[in-house]
Amino acid sequence: SQQGEEDPQALSIQEGENATMNCSYKTSINNLQWYRQNSGRGLVHLILIRSNEREKHSGRLRVTLDTSKKSSSLLITASRAADTASYFCATTPFGGYNKLIFGAGTRLAVHP
Amino acid sequence: DGGITQSPKYLFRKEGQNVTLSCEQNLNHDAMYWYRQDPGQGLRLIYYSQIVNDFQKGDIAEGYSVSREKKESFPLTVTSAQKNPTAFYLCASTGTAQETQYFGPGTRLLVL
Numbered sequence: 001s002q003q004g005e006e007d008p009q010a011l012s013i014q015e016g017e018n019a020t021m022n023c024s025y026k027t028s029i030n031n032l033q034w035y036r037q038n039s040g041r042g043l044v045h046l047i048l049i050r051s052n053e054r055e056k057h058s059g060r061l062r063v064t065l066d067t068s069k070k071s072s073s074l075l076i077t078a079s080r081a082a083d084t085a086s087y088f089c090a091t092t093p094f095g096g097y098n099k100l101i102f103g104a105g106t107r108l109a110v111h112p
Numbered sequence: 113d114g115g116i117t118q119s120p121k122y123l124f125r126k127e128g129q130n131v132t133l134s135c136e137q138n139l140n141h142d143a144m145y146w147y148r149q150d151p152g153q154g155l156r157l158i159y160y161s162q163i164v165n166d167f168q169k170g171d172i173a174e175g176y177s178v179s180r181e182k183k184e185s186f187p188l189t190v191t192s193a194q195k196n197p198t199a200f201y202l203c204a205s206t207g208t209a210q211e212t213q214y215f216g217p218g219t220r221l222l223v224l
Binding site for chain 1 (some may be wrong): 116129145149152153154155156157160161170200202204212214215216217218220
């Protein structure tokens with residue numbers, strides 16, 4: 001069962017532009033996380049936002065969470081070619097004791 | 113150098129054969145997870161273990177088995193009952209806060 005759905009499925013931009021990815025989910029959550037996956041590799045944790053938080057920053061990353069709309073967005077500012085990867089949101093359902101449910105991901109391509 | 117290791121990187125399975133994927137962590141994490149990722153898809157939970165000698169089925173456990181005899185190790189066996197095993201398999205673990213998951217580099221399983 002997949003909780004999250006990312007939008008768009010694929011995004012192609014030029015270096016220096018901002019990239020915005022969205023995630024929607026279905027049930028109440030404890031927290032929402034964003035992970036990055038380079039092609040054929042494991043996932044790397046980027047940022048976690050709790051259900052009582054609305055916005056969080058980490059370097060060039062900005063994450064927002066709207067629990068009333070059950071949605072989150074990930075903004076990468078001033079993108080670089082090295083940001084090319086797939087980005088996944090993952091939710092911990094409320095009461096779901098550390099079981100993450102992943103969306104299908106957004107494939108980001110940043111062109112030099 | 114702490115982290116999660118998975119081996120082998122590539123694994124080939126013949127029809128009717130059981131194969132075992134290795135996952136080892138030296139992060140002193142209690143919880144460990146196995147996920148399956150199909151091309152262009154998110155991660156689906158196969159099995160997870162919160163503590164040694166205990167594990168629970170995830171969303172797609174049929175055709176798989178696990179053991180957790182040591183804290184550091186969580187091997188996954190893909191049995192002959194799994195009719196469509198070709199996929200990328202990822203192992204993860206979490207610490208006491210049990211929020212962020214740390215992933216290994218993955219094993220790609222192919223059927224001959």
